[in-house]
Amino acid sequence: MTHEDVPDGWPVRITMTTTPTLLSRTAGLALIRDLGQRVLMREVPGLQSSAPYELPGGPAEAGESALDACRRHLADQTGRLVQPSALLLAHHIPLTGAETARHDFLFDCGQLQPDERWEPDAAGRWRWILLDDLRDLVEPVTEWRINLALDAVEGEPARYLTGVPDFPALSQA
Template sequence: MTGTADDYTATLPRKRMGAGLLFTDPAGRVLLVEPTYKEHWEIPGGCVEADESPYVAARREVAEELGLVVSPGRLLVVDWVPPGGGRTEGVMFVFDGGPLRPDQQAAIRLPAAELRGWAWCTPAEADARLLPLLARRVRAARQALSTGGTGYLEDGHPTA
């Protein structure tokens, strides 16, 4: 084989990646945000940029979307998403955002061009507001949070 390792790795496929945080409250609800550019709600987070780790992306996205500086907790879920519906395949990471203190909730500032609002949602409300894939991912993240584990999903479904 000729060339360097760098030459070889540059030829390997790249995947779309996203990262988000699962924030909870004492009542067991999760924080969802309502984008201005989509019909469905999401957890705070977004795209992992080139040369950025999923952990750093989750922290950056929450700062951009909510105006909060937080350190993500442990990894709750990794979800491989197949291509379809006008999107490429991807790998999505959900980290524990932990509970938000009242002062943090009061400090939330949304970018008006990107987000209409945010809300604490019960599991049923989250299921109704999220696309089915993301609802499955959030349910798995909630499960991982309660069991202390980390879930691996494919298209939002546990593999084992």
């Protein structure tokens, strides 16, 4: 029956049923660096990869901003209260196949001062990684994002990225 088939004066009720589907995920990530050209990275337990480290932070909960998610995850993961400041980059990774689309926001969470110490925990989940060593320890997309974020720290404009470039296969030496 169409709308035109309903006699005048009859109430029209349209019922729609939908199945909720999570189509995207928002995350707040942190760039924390020291004076020794190192960035703080966290090990991902159980990751089946030769690149087991990623940026600190994590997904937002329903109704939570990426900035608040970054702050919350850093407190949960490190026990430290860190105040994210400038947005260094936003990265939209479109929906592909069964994967959920992602919106990652990378915030500047500061540089440690010479008198500050932030040692990796005893379990080894955290590690200061030299910028020159990133290629061996993180996914190519993570290295790319860190380098662009560092450009923003140095005064370049924040970037909006979409998609993931095809990174050349890394040669095995």
